[in-house]
Amino acid sequence: MKMISVVNGENDEESEKGIVVMDTPERTQIANPLSKFEDSPVFNYINSLSPIKPVKSMHFTQTFSSLSFASLPSVFTSPHVSSLKDSKFLRRHQFLDPLKPELTSEDAKKAETIEGNLNTDQNSSKQQTDFNPSDSNNETSAVPLNGCSNFESSKLSYDPVSVNTMNTLKMVGPSASSAPFINNVSADGSLRTEGEIEGIDALHHGKEATGCDWDSLISDASELLNFNSPSEMVPYKGSGQNTLDCTDYKVDGTDNNPSEKNDGMNGAPENHQTVDSTLNNFEVGEPVEDADEGGPNVFRGMRRRCLVFEMSGSRRKHFEDSSNGSSLNTSESNQTVLPNDNNLPPLSAGNDSSRCILPGIGLHLNAIASNLVDQKVKHESSGSTRQLIIGHPSGIYGSMALATLDAPSLENDMGPSQNSLLVAEDASKALNFVISEELSQSQTSPKKKRRRSDADGEACKRCNCKKSKCLKLYCECFAAGVYCVEPCSCHDCFNKPIHEDTVLATRKQIESRNPLAFAPKVIKTVDPMQEDELNNTPASARHKRGCNCKKSGCLKKYCECYQGGVGCSINCRCEGCKNTFGRKDGSEMDLEVNPADESEVIGSDGSLQMVLHSEAEGISATPISATPASPSRFGRQSIALVKSSKGKPPRSFLAIKGSSSSQRFGTLNPFKGVENQQLQTVGENEIPEILEGNNGSPISGVKSCSPNSKRVSPPHSGGMGQRSSRKLILQSIPSFPCLTPNSKQ
DNA sequence: GAGTTTGAAACT
DNA sequence: CAGTTTCAAACTC
Numbered sequence: 001m002k003m004i005s006v007v008n009g010e011n012d013e014e015s016e017k018g019i020v021v022m023d024t025p026e027r028t029q030i031a032n033p034l035s036k037f038e039d040s041p042v043f044n045y046i047n048s049l050s051p052i053k054p055v056k057s058m059h060f061t062q063t064f065s066s067l068s069f070a071s072l073p074s075v076f077t078s079p080h081v082s083s084l085k086d087s088k089f090l091r092r093h094q095f096l097d098p099l100k101p102e103l104t105s106e107d108a109k110k111a112e113t114i115e116g117n118l119n120t121d122q123n124s125s126k127q128q129t130d131f132n133p134s135d136s137n138n139e140t141s142a143v144p145l146n147g148c149s150n151f152e153s154s155k156l157s158y159d160p161v162s163v164n165t166m167n168t169l170k171m172v173g174p175s176a177s178s179a180p181f182i183n184n185v186s187a188d189g190s191l192r193t194e195g196e197i198e199g200i201d202a203l204h205h206g207k208e209a210t211g212c213d214w215d216s217l218i219s220d221a222s223e224l225l226n227f228n229s230p231s232e233m234v235p236y237k238g239s240g241q242n243t244l245d246c247t248d249y250k251v252d253g254t255d256n257n258p259s260e261k262n263d264g265m266n267g268a269p270e271n272h273q274t275v276d277s278t279l280n281n282f283e284v285g286e287p288v289e290d291a292d293e294g295g296p297n298v299f300r301g302m303r304r305r306c307l308v309f310e311m312s313g314s315r316r317k318h319f320e321d322s323s324n325g326s327s328l329n330t331s332e333s334n335q336t337v338l339p340n341d342n343n344l345p346p347l348s349a350g351n352d353s354s355r356c357i358l359p360g361i362g363l364h365l366n367a368i369a370s371n372l373v374d375q376k377v378k379h380e381s382s383g384s385t386r387q388l389i390i391g392h393p394s395g396i397y398g399s400m401a402l403a404t405l406d407a408p409s410l411e412n413d414m415g416p417s418q419n420s421l422l423v424a425e426d427a428s429k430a431l432n433f434v435i436s437e438e439l440s441q442s443q444t445s446p447k448k449k450r451r452r453s454d455a456d457g458e459a460c461k462r463c464n465c466k467k468s469k470c471l472k473l474y475c476e477c478f479a480a481g482v483y484c485v486e487p488c489s490c491h492d493c494f495n496k497p498i499h500e501d502t503v504l505a506t507r508k509q510i511e512s513r514n515p516l517a518f519a520p521k522v523i524k525t526v527d528p529m530q531e532d533e534l535n536n537t538p539a540s541a542r543h544k545r546g547c548n549c550k551k552s553g554c555l556k557k558y559c560e561c562y563q564g565g566v567g568c569s570i571n572c573r574c575e576g577c578k579n580t581f582g583r584k585d586g587s588e589m590d591l592e593v594n595p596a597d598e599s600e601v602i603g604s605d606g607s608l609q610m611v612l613h614s615e616a617e618g619i620s621a622t623p624i625s626a627t628p629a630s631p632s633r634f635g636r637q638s639i640a641l642v643k644s645s646k647g648k649p650p651r652s653f654l655a656i657k658g659s660s661s662s663q664r665f666g667t668l669n670p671f672k673g674v675e676n677q678q679l680q681t682v683g684e685n686e687i688p689e690i691l692e693g694n695n696g697s698p699i700s701g702v703k704s705c706s707p708n709s710k711r712v713s714p715p716h717s718g719g720m721g722q723r724s725s726r727k728l729i730l731q732s733i734p735s736f737p738c739l740t741p742n743s744k745q
Numbered sequence: 746g747a748g749t750t751t752g753a754a755a756c757t
Numbered sequence: 758c759a760g761t762t763t764c765a766a767a768c769t770c
Contacts, residue, residue, distance in 0.1 A: 463765080463766090464765065464766075465764080465765065466764085466765080467763080467764065467765085468754095468763090468764065468765075472754070472755075472763095472764080472765095473753080473754055473755085474753080474754060474755085474763085474764045474765050474766085475764095475765080476765085476766075479754095510754095513755095517754095545753095547752080547753090548752065548753075549751080549752070550751085550752080551750080551751065551752085552750090552751065552752080552767095556751080556767070556768075557751095557766080557767055557768085558750080558751045558752055558753090558766080558767060558768085559751095559752080560752085560753075563767095
């Protein structure tokens with residue numbers, strides 16, 4: 001318990017620097033030196049229990065920084081958020097670099113020991129869970145999101161971990177040291193598992209108590225659990241394991257590093273879980289699925305980034321929660337948070353920091369698209385992919401995707417989830433396209449696979465800049481609001497934490513020129529009116545500026561619209577547009593998949609697994625992480641939410657809309673529903689508004705995905721405009737909530 | 746892996 | 758605002 005709080009506190013401190021975080025006196029106090037924690041017997045104990053190793057943490061840190069930035073940054077990139085972004089950027093970088101070294105050296109030993117213990121320590125992990133039963137409850141909020149087959153186990157490990165990790169990344173300074181986080185995470189995971197295991201209800205209560213948005217989530221989660229448990233078990237490979245051992249999850253979850261370890265550990269269910277958890281960070285909700293589905297290994301790299309995103313998402317949630325106060329629940333907090341988040345996001349949004357994604361919008365979009373693909377796979381499995389799409393805007397994507405993944409189980413349980421369908425139809429179409437494309441691409445060329453995987457991570461972006469010094473929008477990393485990382489092949493790169501000042505200054509310059517330079521490029525434009533006028537394109541999302549393609553026919557990634565998985569619009573000046581997502585003409589794409597079809601394909605767990613595997617094999621998990629964004633981390637939480645919504649088919653969107661908790665869902669719904677329309681109507685202009693007004697991150701504005709448009713919740717449309725934006729935010733938020741609870745504790 | 750194509754970003 | 762250049766991703770071989 002203490003450990004967790006401490007870790008959170010550290011994170012918070014850092015976050016505070018960059019952003020307003022939940023400030024609890026405890027946290028600040030705790031936050032102080034990591035060394036203290038490390039020294040503490042508790043810390044040691046945790047370390048021993050958790051497989052997490054310092055090294056891993058380092059990776060995470062890197063990924064986080066990059067990821068978090070990527071996912072969130074993109075969102076943040078929006079002018080409004082910029083300030084925040086900057087801070088985040090810097091922070092992340094700082095974290096990363098410092099963390100890595102520290103963790104690696106110090107923690108490496110621990111990690112080894114831990115690893116050795118992990119297998120055996122599952123028991124210990126269980127013990128940990130025992131330790132913090134109460135905490136688990138608090139954290140559980142996150143868990144519900146996961147909606148693991150065993151809701152409990154999967155959720156616990158992932159959400160907690162992701163959230164914590166996210167927090168740590170965000171908040172934690174370099175010293176914060178991944179290890180502490182990991183430890184915390186592990187502890188959280190354990191706790192969660194216990195809590196979940198013990199009773200979802202308890203968890204719900206705990207969540208509520210924590211002040212998380214979880215109320216709705218929990219309720220949903222409970223439902224989800226019911227649904228998920230059966231479905232998830234099947235769908236996810238590891239699920240069996242996952243479902244079985246909460247402790248395992250915990251262990252994994254606790255260990256950020258586990259993912260890496262998992263690689264070696266793959267055989268053991270625990271390993272999978274760990275990997276998933278780590279990965280989950282990105283995907284948040286999804287991770288479990290991903291890990292289960294795809295090989296955990298595949299996602300490693302992605303995961304890191306995804307983690308970042310998730311972190312961002314988690315942070316958001318935390319912020320929201322903290323800001324809102326424990327009492328507020330998801331709805332209000334989310335809304336308020338969203339704006340805040342948006343502000344915060346600057347870090348990321350674009351930055352996929354969180355999961356990738358979502359990351360500067362331009363990049364974010366790309367990342368999102370990539371993420372979407374991954375998500376699509378997941379979605380397909382679950383059939384809830386649609387929701388994921390919705391979330392995409394930035395880091396959100398990841399979360400969304402995760403949600404969708406989870407949702408599937410629910411849907412399965414529920415039946416072809418109406419909700420998911422409604423929410424995701426449009427998104428699903430887009431995703432389907434993206435996925436299909438990505439899959440094909442991944443299959444076609446290794447490079448593509450790599451990139452996509454990277455991109456998927458999306459958050460995990462890699463650039464190859466040679467002349468821009470990674471300080472121009474040419475650089476995907478920079479554009480996404482993420483620092484360049486090792487995988488980058490850039491020359492004379494200034495987009496590194498070391499050059500924060502330069503990076504920030506450059507960003508400011510660019511933003512001064514174009515305030516929306518870092519905002520998501522893809523926005524939900526959907527005014528019914530506009531759509532009709534524009535093209536009747538099914539997609540609710542449109543590229544902010546439109547493309548100018550002349551030779552690619554808008555059928556290649558050269559086209560930003562296509563890359564973003566959106567149809568061309570009136571704004572486009574393209575020639576010979578053949579954009580499958582929606583032509584300038586208004587003709588729709590062939591690619592669009594029928595929701596029903598998707599559900600079918602995805603519907604079966606096996607199908608889903610297959611998809612995941614393919615991705616994992618070919619691309620690795622990156623796609624999963626993507627989410628983006630986004631981004632990701634978020635994803636899981638969001639996913640959990642989604643699941644919950646799905647879980648209760650009846651509630652589905654309606655509930656979401658109405659209730660605070662539902663708000664998150666509502667965010668999703670908005671796309672489909674009237675709310676979406678409003679948002680869409682806003683178009684580019686809206687984005688700014690959102691950002692400004694809500695502080696909304698571009699992400700929210702991005703809505704991106706929804707292309708198709710069957711709107712489930714049109715009825716709500718009325719006042720949804722804002723809500724929709726909020727809803728979006730909420731989606732992203734979900735991931736945070738988990739963190740918050742934990743952190744708060 | 747090298748080279749080409751493409752279109753956004755940046756510049757004038 | 759339009760035209761041109763620069764740039765790096767996407768793509769092809």
